[in-house]
Amino acid sequence: MKSILLIEDDNTLRENIKELLELKGYRVYDAPNGEKGVENTLRYLPDLIICDILMPVMDGYEVYEILNNNKKTRQIPFIFLSAKSNPEDVRKGMNLGADDYLTKPFKEEDLISSIESRLAKYAILTENQKRQRGSGDSPGPEVSSLQELRNYFREQGQVLELNKNSAVYRERKNADFIYLIEEGLVKTHRMDEYGKELITGIYREDDFFGFYYFKDVSTYPETATALEDCLFYRIYNSNLSEILSSSHDLTIELAQLLSDNLSILKNHLLEMAYASVLKKTTNTILNFAEIMKAHHADDIKISRSDLASIAGISTESFIRSLSSLKKEGLIDIEGRNIKILDLSKLQKVRW
Incomplete structure (x- = not known):
């Protein structure tokens, strides 16, 4: 029974x-x-x-x-x-x-x-x-879900601690590892043809990053940098390939995760292309506030230039938009920190 x-x-x-x-x-x-x-x-x-x-x-x-x-x-x-x-x-x-x-x-x-x-x-x-x-076979790690994969990283992965502004990996270096964030925030970014930094992703606690190649080892197409003091776990690409080859369910879950991330990036690029400067600034603040809320923080603590890069506008334009939002009483600025004062009105600006 x-x-x-x-x-x-x-x-x-x-x-x-x-x-x-x-x-x-x-x-x-x-x-x-x-x-x-x-x-x-x-x-x-x-x-x-x-x-x-x-x-x-x-x-x-x-x-x-x-x-x-x-x-x-x-x-x-x-x-x-x-x-x-x-x-x-x-x-x-x-x-x-x-x-x-x-x-x-x-x-x-x-x-x-x-x-x-x-x-x-x-x-x-x-x-x-x-x-x-x-039969004497040596089965691979028993990992069948994203949460079990997180557990595997924590139990079997290498531990890496980095200070704020340190590079996790750099563009064109061998893409040997996949990472899991235990503590901290990380941005991925690259330089465009005009030498301007473009931020391609923001990752927080419990997020994976570094997924680029699953078979042949190649080089990282972008740089990853710690936005604050961070603690990571990492495993070799080859370990992940072995795990995925023995777990259909995990492969499907991971494909869905990467698909969701691509959808978010697509929406972000469309927003960068068509939204006004004020809306880009507002969307960036709100999106980052959601990340910080999950990160158990009340204020947005990130440089203006990084936020401007995420929004896809110049730092000067971003700062002017911040000043406008502050004058309207929607946000407050204390040093490097941004605090949302009126969430509902700020969301109206967003649309």
């Missing part, structure tokens, strides 16, 4: 799902919140976990991250259950590495189908691993 742990704070829904699963022949353990869910997972080591997202004490994302960082529980199939159905929430759940994401209200057959398919997939993977060990 397969066992399932159900983590759900709605008592009525929890009892209904538990009864349904027991009628289908599963042994069901339950928990009313995330903290109890982690405790029961370690206690019972179920075959599968179904977990709500919005819960008191500890939400579903926190539960997943704790269990995914524990070697005893990281392989347990995990299904998110939530009333949140917009694409960003679904993508967040799947990017963390969850096996599935069901939105409330759901059909009973959809829940059962998801459970059966995840258990079947896990059984096949387990059997293949046993066969590899039995």
